[in-house]
Amino acid sequence: MRGLKPPRYACLWEAFVNAIVFQQVSLAAASAITQRLVVALGAPLLYAGVPLYVFPSAEQVLGADDALLHATGLSASKRVTLRRVATAIVAGSMSERLLAACTSPQAAARLSEIKGIGPWSAAVILLRGLGRLDVFPANDSSVRRNIVMMAPSQRVDLVRTVAALQPQQGLLYYHLLLARLEARGGLGAASVSALGRAPAISS
Template identity: 35%
Template sequence: MIKSAAPFRLDLTVWALRRRANNIVDRWDGKTYGRLLALDGQAVDVSVTQIGPPDDPELKIEAAYAGSLSLKPALVTIVEQMLGTGRNLSEFYVLASGDAQLAQLAARFRGLKPPRFPTLFEALVNGIACQQITLTLGILLLNKLASNYGMSVRKENTTLSAFPRPEDLAGLEPRDIRRLGLSNNKARAIIELARMMTDKCLVQEDLDALDDETVLARLCQLRGVGRWTAEYVMLRGLGRIHLFPGDDMGARRNLQLWLKLKEPMSYEDVRRILSRWEPYSGFLYFHLLLDRLMRDGIYDKK
């Protein structure tokens, strides 16, 4: 069992992480969150269930793997990062209480925590794969990467797939990934990234110590990474919840609909409008994502 900072709702947080019901990496059955993790060379099937109400939340973590080495400390760390359980968001709720529009949204999704991908590599590959296509198609491409190149196990007549590690992709050629449906540029970018991370040329801990502008500049030096992908990674991969990916057209539309604005917004418009809710612009991004999933009938309790 681990405690989460209250309030916490596993269902909301998992949906903000998985985004689509057909996501095979992040699984949700209405009660339990499941993910196959590649940890210390082992495929670990992790299940997380919430015990207790949002204001007194505990999480039950179960793990199945073949090895005898104890992975509990590492597992707890990863789960806490992915589900944001250590985030104290009391100041966000204070901010929301003084803003009628934000208060309504915050109340609707009370208990949401800002999720994170477990690795910088996964965040970057998600960002690259989902560029300039629909999120639904992006998730399908990521599913193919996982099922073809991630570690896997059989469970109840089903094959579970982990998201690929850098070492799973570093030895491939662009044509190997292109056959899954990714463009040549995306395939080259992903393989180059995998090789960089395998060679320790890009390390998350190095980025964690840097300010936003420096991280943005470094990420934009990578093949296939522009401002949108970099800000997306800084939010979903590095946990910088004050950042709203202003070039994300879907996120812009979500913001526009929520604010009932008639005219499309520029990147500068987004930053100006969101300044009133700093330093929680990125956390607002997740609220608006859930709002959109519900309006589109994608989110449900399963």
């Protein structure tokens, strides 16, 4: 994992969408829902004969029919949360510029003011969307499973481990994800679309 560069979503809106979709569902299910959402709303592009889809904007989600969003697999509560976030993004009451002026705890609190965005979602948005490496989504069940997988013969005190890594504890999150992929033989493997189509590209 030497030289790991933490990946980030292209914008705050995209980070919000992924955090919301991935709430309390498996990675496979969330990935499939996101794929269907992008294909349903994103503008299609053809590059070198490969179909790609631009990630849908907040405006597109606000204008989407509820039945269409439901068909992608989004629950009623997630559809409502997405619309709350999209409204805030479009109105300018939530933006990267506003969050940039906040410390990470302040930014997490501000994100959590949107109903449907809890501590886990706020941490993921800050880490994956804004590159805040001083946050760690400690309530992530997959994190604990990955730690057990890496250290099955010893009990790991996650709280102490995260505290010892401050202020870059977010890197542990990425390394645990990579360790999981490596254990599954997924590192370097081509992505497989849930729809048999090419993945989305960010706008």
